[in-house]
Amino acid sequence: MNTNHEKITLLKKSNFEKTIGDKKTTLFVLKNKQGTVSEITNYGGKVVSLWLPDRNGNYEDVVLGHATIEDYLTSKERYFGALIGRYGNRIKEGKFTLDSKEYVLATNNNGNHLHGGSKGFDAVIWDAHQIDDQTLELQYISKHMEEGYPGNLTIRVKYKLTNANELKIEYWATTDASTIINLTHHSFFNLRGAGNGTINDHLLQINAAYYTPVDAGLIPTGGLASVEDTSFDFQKLTAIGDRVDADHKQLKHGFGYDHNFVLNQNLKGLNYAAKVVEPASGRTMKVYTNEPGLQFYGGNFLDGSIQGKKGKFYKHRTAFCLETQHFPDSPNHPHFPSTRLDPGDEYYSICIYEFLVSK
Template identity: 45%
Template structure:
């Protein structure tokens, strides 16, 4: 295992950003930045051993400082949408930025992907780890509580990227972290991902209104285009005449994961028969937003590539959207001094 640190650039306020490159014995390489605790590159071998960068992203810091699609982003304090950009805790209402119509998306225009983190890194016999941390002060983004935040990325010799989220607040607050990487297992520059096959271990999903806020209903996927319990290509049903798909312009939906235990479990797979790459998703979060990059349009990315709609797909492990305002959903509200601790693993193999 090896870890290398390089300068990435300076932010507008003079902060220094760096790149950290982790490489395992199989050649898999992961590149992260302390700007946003961002995943910048993931080079993964195909069935013939050829390495390819399989996440969408940018070449320079300036682009990551904008990054409206959220490429590679660590999202917090609250990933996904909060209805009416407000929530109440202990009888007090907190108002957030309305950056998605009347709603709050990914905590506002300055999510956790727009801050510089303290970084520590270390190597083990069969893995290497980088840990990003910072203190999110009370009322940052409109959320109560001083929140100690840590996101840890570990690259193992088994071609696993292990993401561990940890947070503790000194006040009752809302926490819902995720990673917003867009995957294309044929390579980030290969265009549409609609020929990839997806399997999701979920019998149900959470339907939304036209503004993509969950209605509170938990609906069965049985007999609908939302059903991925048997692997199928993303493109097979994505343009079906089905209300949830029309609302999201494709898949942009939270799945209610079939957890047998409270441990980390296999919840989804992404398969690319062209390259032979396969990605397995493991997590202990209750939900996962499956998003097919429907709103990417002419985005200038790495290596001079222009990304467009559905060129990459996200598997955002999380609490359900608007859970803080929906009593029948697993709650995204944590008590003061209660640990928020969840794990997601992206494991890469070949078919």
Template identity: 50%
Template sequence: MSELQPNTGATAIQQPWGTAQGGQALFLCTLQLLGGMRAELTNYGALLVRLLAPDRKGTLEDVVLGHDRPEPYFDHAQSPFFGATVGRCANRIAGGQFSLLGHNYSLARNNGPNALHGGEQGFDQQVWDVRTYLGPDGPCAEFSRLSPDGEEGYPGNLAVQVTYTLTQDQALRIDYEATTDAPTPVNLTHHSYWNLSGDVREDILGHQLTVFADGITPVDASLIPTGSIQPVEGTPFDFREPHPIGEAIDRENEQLRFAGGYDHNFVLRGGPELKPAATLYHATTGRELQVLTTEPGLQVYSGNFLDGQISGKGGRRYGYRSAICLEPQHFPDSPNQPHFPSVILEPGQRFTSRTVYAFKTRGAG
């Protein structure tokens, strides 16, 4: 166990947390701000287990779905990417295949006819190396691993590092880096399920959502992008101004019908700079989550496949639409859609990406 305590009173603690199926040691890393937020992470899947954020009265509550022990995370039926680092290539790839430099690559078809989130044993199912330390902006947990050539069908040896920092201004910052020895698709994201009420018995339909996007990439019936960009104006996807998530989610609309709600990539405004992607607000508690990213897209998923069968932290069942995912990333199926922003990383290049989940509170009303 290591502990680092600066003058600010922030701490980073790393403790044993059982073993993986292959016998590797698992750790729970706790990043804490003095009198403020706390993040708990594990080196299984480089995932976020728990995030305690204050409401307008200063009461800390957990605002992400997950489990109290590691074993349920080993099974996608019990942990559909709760809090996970997703890769090597996030989101869906049509037909579980892509071509690169004249070679065809086959991936696991783990989502109907398509590949999803890196495969059956993607980054969320891997044991990462981990260290905790005090960074200049706050306590950090740094996860790293080498994804070997051929893992889940992807070419090239990919060295990956994911660093979570709990910053003094009440934000969880995630920095990604990767290098490769052969051309390969790389699309990494964070897959927490958010419920700002702190009580998963309450669904997220009353949360107010803003998305800084003028278009989406519409999908076909298997949720693969058609290749076009559809303006959000006049559709249930228009969150340019804040709206309750549930306001139009059950409206008659082909895109909503295909996904059973929201499960779509929004095309964010701006370039590769750190920029606003979304704001989520829960009026009762006053919690506001601001999402910023350097990525071009944001996948918004409204928990449509949660059905009450999963028992999570404290034995609470995770019901229909009891959380929302806000996943900054490149567009789905990018390896097969050359006019989308490229996800191909070349030898000699360094992949970098940053996502920030920043918390604030608002007064009553």
């Protein structure tokens, strides 16, 4: 165990114990043999903290969030560290058609549907079972027509903090009627430490030659655009802030980066999706997934008004998100990879965040 492990300061479990309706919220602690620690609440399946060492063995909590359940319930940013569903990202005008029937969802984001609606999976209380020191399993049944989606959907999510220093997130789901599904995870990362300044000097690589351009409402136009010779080319490690303010229509739509990248597909195993390096600390993160897309969001809507853990205010572009996913608005673009799930089939998705230290 690293000698600096004692510098990790855990949150009070009692601050997360609350009864909402007939469900109870609480806080779970995962730790691996490398000394990495993560705290997760069953309210929204939110990763509340993630403590990682730098090259000198000093630990920092690298995910944005709050120190109490009350703060999560009232926060302006409801998605810190959350599980997202039934449909991660946006659906145009909150409408989609399945087997000739139109379904109407909440329009909770500039006239469009975002992250599952008014009460997505980020705001439900999951049934939780801590299997061992490194593994937490969450379960939830999303009832037929909850938030407008058809089918009773049974979901199981497993968080595992492996001894290879990975936060592994696996999702399984089944349905009793045809539906759509696109689950993801929404941690806001700053590898220098949550609230410790800009992420624009973090170096980012995304294993994608194309991305899906969006309109002013951040809905995909349906086309694929090459990243080559544009502000969206992260095929080699590049500082996030190098081109974020470039005169590019897509960057103006997203107020910076808030776009889905089309991952280059491997023939075997998981896809390598992305890598982030924080040069000052040496903290490094790699992302692997079986999903076809990756949403890169650069913290453009953080404005300094949210006070998080340790009393720190989360300012503009002081966090990034890398959300493994199917493409936004896929049900309305038949040529995009399908998000349909039918009875008898099992949905499976995996996201691995691997943590390393560079010298």
